[in-house]
Amino acid sequence: DAGVIQSPRHEVTEMGQEVTLRCKPISGHDYLFWYRQTMMRGLELLIYFNNNVPIDDSGMPEDRFSAKMPNASFSTLKIQPSEPRDSAVYFCASSPTGSNIQYFGAGTRLSVL
Amino acid sequence: DQQVKQNSPSLSVQEGRISILNCDYTNSMFDYFLWYKKYPAEGPTFLISISSIKDKNEDGRFTVFLNKSAKHLSLHIVPSQPGDSAVYFCAASVPGTALIFGKGTTLSVSS
Numbered sequence: 001d002a003g004v005i006q007s008p009r010h011e012v013t014e015m016g017q018e019v020t021l022r023c024k025p026i027s028g029h030d031y032l033f034w035y036r037q038t039m040m041r042g043l044e045l046l047i048y049f050n051n052n053v054p055i056d057d058s059g060m061p062e063d064r065f066s067a068k069m070p071n072a073s074f075s076t077l078k079i080q081p082s083e084p085r086d087s088a089v090y091f092c093a094s095s096p097t098g099s100n101i102q103y104f105g106a107g108t109r110l111s112v113l
Numbered sequence: 114d115q116q117v118k119q120n121s122p123s124l125s126v127q128e129g130r131i132s133i134l135n136c137d138y139t140n141s142m143f144d145y146f147l148w149y150k151k152y153p154a155e156g157p158t159f160l161i162s163i164s165s166i167k168d169k170n171e172d173g174r175f176t177v178f179l180n181k182s183a184k185h186l187s188l189h190i191v192p193s194q195p196g197d198s199a200v201y202f203c204a205a206s207v208p209g210t211a212l213i214f215g216k217g218t219t220l221s222v223s224s
Contacts, residue, residue, distance in 0.1 A: 004156070033211055042216035043157070043202060056211065091156055100145045100206050104156030 004105035006092050012111045018080040021108045024073055025094030033093040033102060034067055034077050043091070049075065082112045116140045117205050119215035128224045132190040136203030136215055139184065143205040147212065148177060148188045151200045160201075161188070193222045 005024040013019055025032045033048040047057040052069045060067070064083070069075040079086055089109050093102040118137045126132045134148075144165045149157035163170040163177045163186070170177050176189045190197055203215040 035214075043214040045211050045213070048211050093156075100147065100162065100212070101159050102212060104149075104158070106154070106156050 004092055004094055004103055006090075006105035006108050008108060009106065010109045010111075012113065013082055014113050015083055016081045017112075018078065019082045019086075019110060019112075021077040021090050021092075021110070023075045023077070023092030023105060025075070025092070026103055027073065028096060029094035029103070030072075030097045031095045031102075032069060032075050033095075034075070035091040035093065037089045037091060037107070046077070079110075082110075084112045086110060087112050115215075116143075117203055117213050117215040119201075119203055119218050121218050122216075123219045123221070125221045125223065126193045128195055128222055129192045132188075132193045132197065132220055132222065134188040134190075134201050134203075134218050134220065136186050136188075137184060138186075138205050140205070140207065140213075141184070142207045144208055145206045146177070146179060146186050147204045147206075148175075149202040149204060149214075150197075151202065151217070157202055190220075193220075195222050195224050198222045 007022045030051050034046040035043050037043045046059045047067045049069045067077045089107045091104050091107045093104045095102045116139050147162040148160045150160045151157040161172050161175045161177050163179050168179050179186045198221050200217045200219050202217045204212040206212050
């Protein structure tokens with residue numbers, strides 16, 4: 001299995017632009033998680049899905065952030081408009097039902113100038 | 114309000130010695146605890162876990178200890194190797210919810 005696949009690996013954009021991060025979970029995993037890692041806050045959960053349905057989005061910082069999971073093999077995290085304080089590494093993770101272990105992608109390093 | 118705390122941002126150990134990484138938590142409802150290892154430019158990878166009904170779990174050079182009364186867990190690496198140099202995250206979960214992570218401890222093992 002290829003593991004969790006995230007794209008792009010690096011994204012540099014200007015303030016005000018729309019940014020879309022993509023994630024392909026491990027096949028057969030029913031849970032998908034989006035995290036953001038910063039020096040100040042560490043690894044913080046943004047949102048997670050179960051069977052493509054958002055379960056908890058309380059970690060989404062504000063309305064500029066949105067996430068979708070149109071099918072079991074694809075999810076997006078969109079930031080519109082982006083701001084310099086959104087600069088961070090964004091991770092996607094997936095896990096199968098009944099397991100506490102989450103499997104992480106390599107992350108997307110976002111820089112908003 | 115951090116529910117999972119790793120109070121030591123960094124730890125330096127010599128090769129062959131024991132590395133002890135610590136983690137404290139506040140939520141007594143946590144029922145499962147995990148340690149993840151992260152190398153630069155990679156995602157965190159699962160290392161070892163422990164259920165709240167146990168006090169010790171061992172996997173090769175890695176052992177996790179859980180002290181529920183103190184709300185404390187620790188990861189022991191014996192013997193430490195240079196390849197163990199990474200950031201280690203402690204995480205905890207309540208049934209039916211996502212993991213909550215500590216901020217991580219950077220371990221440096223010198224040869």
